Amino acid sequence: MADTRERFIDAATRAFAERGFYGTSIANIAESLPFTKQALLHHFGSKEKLYAEVLTRISERLMRDLAAAGTETSDASERFENVFVNILRASLENSDDTRLLMRELLDNKRRAESARTWYLAAFLDTLTDLARDALGDGAPARSLALVYQLLGAINYFVVSRPTLAQMLGAKTFDELSTAYEHELRSLITSRLGVADEP
Amino acid sequence: MADTRERFIDAATRAFAERGFYGTSIANIAESLPFTKQALLHHFGSKEKLYAEVLTRISERLMRDLAAAGTETSDASERFENVFVNILRASLENSDDTRLLMRELLDNKRRAESARTWYLAAFLDTLTDLARDALGDGAPARSLALVYQLLGAINYFVVSRPTLAQMLGAKTFDELSTAYEHELRSLITSRLGVADEP
DNA sequence: TACGCTACTTACCATTCGGTAAGTACAGGG
DNA sequence: CCCTGTACTTACCGAATGGTAAGTAGCGTA
Known part of the structure; x- marks a missing residue:
């Protein structure tokens, strides 16, 4: 669902802002939502691509x-x-x-x-x-x-x-x-x- | 030697500035000098303590x-x-x-x-x-x-x-x-x- | 000569990391 | 009823991480 993607981007924005790219793990982002990190990888392919989407939205x-x-x-x-x-x-x-x-x-x-x-x-x-x-x-x-x-x-x-x-x-x-x-x-x-x- | 300590702090300052605390590994810092990461740990005890010394010097x-x-x-x-x-x-x-x-x-x-x-x-x-x-x-x-x-x-x-x-x-x-x-x-x-x- | 101290090294370890593989559950369409 | 695609999950992996353990080499001192 598009909603899940948005929730991931929201959570990732918060996490990356707080801890930076290297201080944030994708498992950490997923754990702040009711998903596993594989769900995140399913939607975005890689940590870098998720980060790119966060930057684009900003x-x-x-x-x-x-x-x-x-x-x-x-x-x-x-x-x-x-x-x-x-x-x-x-x-x-x-x-x-x-x-x-x-x-x-x-x-x-x-x-x-x-x-x-x-x-x-x-x-x-x-x-x-x-x-x-x-x-x-x-x-x-x-x-x-x-x-x-x-x-x-x-x-x-x-x-x-x-x-x-x-x-x-x-x-x-x-x-x-x-x-x-x-x-x-x-x-x-x-x-x-x-x-x-x- | 005090000189070795200083060299570690110099290298650490550059590395932390460039990649941040989490983006920098102590092995990486040591490799930029002719030492192993264990030499670094010998002098500073932990990555956090090294970082603290860097901040103090600044x-x-x-x-x-x-x-x-x-x-x-x-x-x-x-x-x-x-x-x-x-x-x-x-x-x-x-x-x-x-x-x-x-x-x-x-x-x-x-x-x-x-x-x-x-x-x-x-x-x-x-x-x-x-x-x-x-x-x-x-x-x-x-x-x-x-x-x-x-x-x-x-x-x-x-x-x-x-x-x-x-x-x-x-x-x-x-x-x-x-x-x-x-x-x-x-x-x-x-x-x-x-x-x-x- | 023996002892202790400093300055390191090699070996090793548990944990965490990003990512892959292989599935399961379910929805819609023919 | 089967097929395909989407949205996930559990299981697993190799690499890298910070840190510990156990040395070794050399120096100064008694």
Whole structure:
């Protein structure tokens, strides 16, 4: 059944996000559902192929989210800011995906071919165009750098949340969580508000 | 010999950074040196203990670097900016360490007790104090959020470099690399240059 | 010369891993 | 009623893993 496949992909996403590709065994994934690992192999053929399906589903969602955002306003700066706030919210909401993609980023140099970066390339292209409109200057590397810095600010935070929660204590952690989006907006608007020196 | 220990820790740092804790076998580490895995076990007792020594050595370097920076100037904003540029340079220079710490961040929720966050706590404390001085406002959560965003901007970039190099091609990648520090400075100075609304 | 210590090695082991082989149960169609 | 395909299961396998046991070689000391 297609439903069983989906359940496997769900469980695999959680497991891979939590323990990484090598820290996760297919038996482990299957045991979190009422199936054996052979059922998993029946549907996906191999661990690698299951992982590929997990990645595909995540990048499809990313592109869908990105396409949905960025059409709310005509002001370039405002649009830029809103797009990144949307990315922050989506990344927080799908933190398993975010963690898994961070692991993939760390691993994919080794995981050979890794033409798997296509989703990132499309992502960056779109965002860099938005950045150029918002910055209004000509150097494409600057736009790309800014985009990457903001993605880093977002993803690193999402990935750190469990550690931060434990380290900071509930009160400070809650304050940080609520401050984060506001502070991200400040960072973006202030950056967009100043002229660049060459 | 102490030298053999150091060589094991060096090799382990590279291996753990590249493949992660679970993707690395102690036999693999030993094979990259003219020793057997039993020599490794003789010196460190277990894989976990070796990993702990690797982490300890990294966090000691981090604290040393941080203590060395931040004393160059008396102006709070300038000091803040310089500290983060120093962190960027050090993270790039020790990219294995950066990658390994990113993996640890992803793993340590699971790796139980993980009182291993102490180095991060001290790091954040120091940086947040600098941020408060530079921002000149009272909300500690804002300072912490800003610090974390800049750390994210730095670490995410360092970790992504192999992927970016492959994805962007040599020319664009070089442009991005040289633009990154400049753009980070722009991000910081512009953020410090505007007043906060509550 | 004997002793103990450090720095290793070879041999071995139980467990876990991803994957294959060979089935069982059942549904739908001719 | 049989045939075929799907969705699984139990049984099994070779390779790799972390770790233990039991050495061996060399050095410093009494």
